[in-house]
Amino acid sequence: MTVARRLLPPLLLLAAVLALWQAICDWGDVAPYVVPSPSDIWTAVREHRADLLTSLWTTTREAALAFAVSGVAGVAGAVALSSSRVVERSVYPYAILLQTIPIVATAPIIIIWFGATTTAVVVIASIMAFFPVLSNTLVGLRATDRRLEELFELYDAGRLQALARLRLPAALPYVVAGLRISSTLSVIGAIVGEYIAGIGGGEAGLGFAITQSAIRLETPYLFAAAITSSILGIAFFQLVKALSRRLLGSWHESELAFER
Amino acid sequence: MTLPSASARPTSPLPDRDQPGAVELAGVEKTFANGTRALAALDLAIAPGELVSFVGPSGCGKSTVFRLIAGLAEPTAGSVTVMGADPRAARRAGGVAYVFQDATLLPWATVRDNVALPLTLRRVARRERRAAAERALELVGLADHGRDLPRQLSGGMRMRVSIARALVARPRLLLMDEPFGALDEMTRQALQDELLEIWRREAGTTVLFVTHNVFEAAFLSTRVVVLSPRPGRVVADLAAPHTAPRDDAFRATPAFAGLVGEISAALRHGGGA
Numbered sequence: 001m002t003v004a005r006r007l008l009p010p011l012l013l014l015a016a017v018l019a020l021w022q023a024i025c026d027w028g029d030v031a032p033y034v035v036p037s038p039s040d041i042w043t044a045v046r047e048h049r050a051d052l053l054t055s056l057w058t059t060t061r062e063a064a065l066a067f068a069v070s071g072v073a074g075v076a077g078a079v080a081l082s083s084s085r086v087v088e089r090s091v092y093p094y095a096i097l098l099q100t101i102p103i104v105a106t107a108p109i110i111i112i113w114f115g116a117t118t119t120a121v122v123v124i125a126s127i128m129a130f131f132p133v134l135s136n137t138l139v140g141l142r143a144t145d146r147r148l149e150e151l152f153e154l155y156d157a158g159r160l161q162a163l164a165r166l167r168l169p170a171a172l173p174y175v176v177a178g179l180r181i182s183s184t185l186s187v188i189g190a191i192v193g194e195y196i197a198g199i200g201g202g203e204a205g206l207g208f209a210i211t212q213s214a215i216r217l218e219t220p221y222l223f224a225a226a227i228t229s230s231i232l233g234i235a236f237f238q239l240v241k242a243l244s245r246r247l248l249g250s251w252h253e254s255e256l257a258f259e260r
Numbered sequence: 261m262t263l264p265s266a267s268a269r270p271t272s273p274l275p276d277r278d279q280p281g282a283v284e285l286a287g288v289e290k291t292f293a294n295g296t297r298a299l300a301a302l303d304l305a306i307a308p309g310e311l312v313s314f315v316g317p318s319g320c321g322k323s324t325v326f327r328l329i330a331g332l333a334e335p336t337a338g339s340v341t342v343m344g345a346d347p348r349a350a351r352r353a354g355g356v357a358y359v360f361q362d363a364t365l366l367p368w369a370t371v372r373d374n375v376a377l378p379l380t381l382r383r384v385a386r387r388e389r390r391a392a393a394e395r396a397l398e399l400v401g402l403a404d405h406g407r408d409l410p411r412q413l414s415g416g417m418r419m420r421v422s423i424a425r426a427l428v429a430r431p432r433l434l435l436m437d438e439p440f441g442a443l444d445e446m447t448r449q450a451l452q453d454e455l456l457e458i459w460r461r462e463a464g465t466t467v468l469f470v471t472h473n474v475f476e477a478a479f480l481s482t483r484v485v486v487l488s489p490r491p492g493r494v495v496a497d498l499a500a501p502h503t504a505p506r507d508d509a510f511r512a513t514p515a516f517a518g519l520v521g522e523i524s525a526a527l528r529h530g531g532g533a
């Protein structure tokens with residue numbers, strides 16, 4: 001199927017929904033601060049273009065950094081945990097425990113420690129995005145084909161050789177699955193962090209834009225910031241999907257086309 | 261590329277019959293941690309250059325014997341000697357290779373990289389690795405498939421890749437654990453022919469071969485060892501020297517039929533089949 005034919009149905013639906021939305025707002029006499037019409041939102045985007053771009057850039061930087069940190073830390077942590085059963089059994093429960101603490105409780109503590117800085121926001125987003133990579137990679141490292149492990153033993157492979165040439169490549173589909181989840185979580189984490197840290201001015205992210213527009217009842221701009229956040233999340237997700245296709249495309253079932 | 265003759269094997273000189281046996285098992289017993297007795301007092305001496313089939317019912321400890329010979333497990337009692345040395349030492353010296361029932365290939369690596377794996381893990385130089393892989397692929401008739409990925413090949417071709425990987429380090433002892441069990445009859449027979457061809461070319465290589473298939477054992481072997489159900493012991497040890505060429509015509513000879521009959525009888529006698 002061509003790209004055009006695949007994209008056409010959802011785009012047509014979007015156009016229909018937007019038209020209906022606009023019509024209801026125009027003829028139903030709905031106040032813009034309750035439900036802004038698509039044209040109200042578009043006007044807000046154009047009015048606040050500079051602010052919105054600054055916010056988008058700030059959040060993108062933070063989320064990208066958090067994504068990288070959580071990816072590296074997640075894989076490294078999983079390799080460390082899987083190195084011995086004792087280590088895994090003693091440390092993993094606490095990793096789960098940390099994961100269950102709500103981010104709205106963790107975030108203020110992080111801000112107390114790091115101050116209301118972008119560093120704090122990156123730390124908050126990393127904490128949120130880290131766990132899916134850790135747990136998925138751990139499952140992947142445990143799921144290595146036992147015959148292949150025996151084969152490596154048979155040829156006297158060292159631990160590092162087995163890790164680099166067998167266990168990590170075999171875990172790659174799981175790592176990528178974890179990265180997919182953490183790609184959107186790092187964006188959400190950055191926005192939540194900004195929301196709680198409340199950094200304004202030149203360093204204001206989308207989270208701050210959302211807080212401010214909500215307080216001022218600038219609902220059209222609130223909608224604009226929310227939609228921009230979602231577009232950023234989708235962009236991150238698509239990026240990881242492309243990465244996945246590149247890494248696994250030739251050999252793993254999840255990325256193989258149906259024709260054989 | 262021309263195939264090197266048997267005399268061009270500088271690293272592993274042809275073993276003669278006076279040298280220590282390829283494999284010697286003396287009073288070997290194996291009991292697993294859960295109390296299962298896999299092997300009871302197994303005695304067996306295999307000379308270099310033999311092609312020995314192990315036949316027996318499922319779960320008779322054939323695979324356990326192989327794991328002991330490969331040094332992947334330790335016997336509970338008795339001793340295992342491979343080419344006059346401890347199994348682990350023999351394995352480390354690169355003299356032992358193993359072929360599993362499944363091809364057991366790395367799905368993300370090309371055929372050539374899969375074949376070269378034993379050399380890669382031993383940090384052999386790249387160029388040497390490549391040459392050895394090409395040669396091994398030539399031996400199994402897959403010279404044109406070095407760049408393919410395993411999923412692009414049929415089951416029989418994947419098994420050939422697995423055999424090429426076992427041959428790449430020029431082992432003197434080749435352990436094959438039901439390698440053709442999962443293949444259809446046509447492919448199976450083609451690979452049996454190829455195995456014999458390789459065994460003849462790589463003179464002096466000892467091949468141990470586990471199979472359920474009485475016909476396969478009779479066709480390939482210079483010797484057939486029949487094992488009893490658990491705990492495994494030797495029920496019959498049948499010599500089958502290759503007096504006539506082992507080709508399709510051999511399957512129609514009285515000698516083949518006689519051997520099949522003998523193996524089957526030994527299996528029944530041992531309480532298996």
